Amino acid sequence: MPLTKSQIDAARPKDKPYRLTDRDGLFLEVRARSKSWRYRYRVAGKENIATFGRYPEMSRDQARKK
Helix, strand or coil: CCCCHHHHHHCCCCCCCEEEECCCCEEEEECCCCEEEEEEEEECCEEEEEEEEEECCCCHHHHHHC
């Protein structure tokens, strides 16, 4: 199920970084001082992760378009 704005805003830092999954490989990584949009994808069977931007500077919809 895709993330809602209230779920994103309610995400608080924990002892270790954690991920809130959105859809199609997109997730929000919550760290002690930031929340970043990241995308997991595979090329030739190898997993890669791209960082799109920080929340709230980049909205969920902007990250999905990228």
